Amino acid sequence: MAPLAPPVAAVRLAVRRALTGLPGAGPVLVACSGGADSLALAAATAFVAPRLDRRAGLVTVDHGLQPGSAERADRVARWAAESGFEPVEVVPVTVAGRPGGPEAAAREARYAALVAAARRHGAAGVLLGHTRDDQAETVLLALARGAGPRGLSGMPARRELDGVPLLRPLLDVPRDHTREACAALGLTPWADPHNADPAYARSRVRADLLPALVEALGPGVVDNLARTARLLAADTAALDELAAGALAEVRAAGGGLSVEGLAALPAAVRTRVLHSWARELGASPAALSHRHVAALDALVTDWHGQGAAHLPGGLPVRRQAGRLTT
Structure with missing residues (x-):
């Protein structure tokens, strides 16, 4: 028997770690575009999941943004069916008309489709193929x-979206490993032309900025950026937990938040409290920015009789009688 190629072993080990102990009896769904990262992830999941008594399914999303996208999606689906995935779905989505730029609109459409597919099939989670290099680019x-x-903090290894767990097993795996794993397994990945299109900021970071940093600072810079994300994610989680408790404590009788209670909080906790409260009031998470939170914070820390701070959607927040209120 030929020895297992190290990149194949690395990807399989990452998937095993992500799936071990995953609650729920449903299948796991791999989100697969046919690119090297998601194809290597899918191949590893097809190997690992049955050995953990777990079914593996696959979903490929057709954004309809490129000529031949439907044929590409069908090829991925045929490969998945031949590789033992069940269920297998091609999900067409409409990107036009969604808010934000083209990258954000496509991402929103893709995640909505993946969450819907997970619910249809009672999936225990959806696996995404983001690698260590993707994490460095995100930072x-x-x-x-x-x-x-x-x-x-970058992309979390696990988060829930509308109640569906999204797992990123490959955040500690270099992108080169996914390409080498595909080559070792005889798989031919699809090369997404958007990944090389300089119109997209991420493409410019991938093609120009990150290679320049590696040349100037050495190859360890990629892992260092990804490690920075992990460290900050842990700190952010701790601060979020403190903020959740603080929000309960500063709620004022009759509604709103106590200015005195807010002023006593450390700034890092107070701004998180204000951010969470703004979302409770109905501010869109996508539209809620640092500027909005800073305006709320000024009502607490830089009060000089100013008027209302306006949240996304035009919702006014005022300081009245020692409270922040709408």
């Missing part, structure tokens, strides 16, 4: 936007 993009710790 650089967040840094360029001036994001805080939450943005710099």
Whole structure:
């Protein structure tokens, strides 16, 4: 028997770690575009899941943004069926008309389709093929936007979206490993032209910025960026837990939040409390920005009789009688 190629072993081990102890008896669904990352993930899941007494299914989303996208999706689905995945679905989505830029709109459509598919099949979770390199790119993009710790935390290894667990087993796996795993298994990945299109910020980071950093600082910079995300994610989780308790404590009788209670909180906790409260009031998470939270914070820490702070959608928040209220 030929020895197992190390990249294949690395991807399989990452998938095993993600699936071990996963609650629920339903299948796991792999989100697979046919690119090297998701194809390597799918092949590993097809091997690992049955050995953990778990069914593996596959969903490929057709965004309809490129010529031949439907044929590409059908090829992925045929490969999945031949590889033993069950269920297998091709899900067409409509991207046009959604808010945000093209990347954000496609991402929103894709995740909505994956969540719906998971619910249809009672899936225990959806596996996504983001790698360590994707995480490093995400950190650089967040840094360029001036994001805080939450943005710099990058992509979580596990989160729930509308009650569906989304798992990213490959966040510690280099992108080169997924390509090498596909080659070792005789799989031919699809090369998404959007990944090389300089119109997209992530493509420019991938093609120009990250290679320049590696050349200037050495190959360890990719792992260091990904490790930064892990460390900040742990800190952010701890602060979020503190903020959840603080929000309960500063609620004022009659509604709103106590200004005195808010002012006594550390800034990192107070701004998280205000962010959570704004979402409770109906502010869209996608539209709620640092600017909105800073305006709420100014009603607490820089009060000089100013008017209302306006949340996304035009909802006004005022300071009245020692409370923040709508």
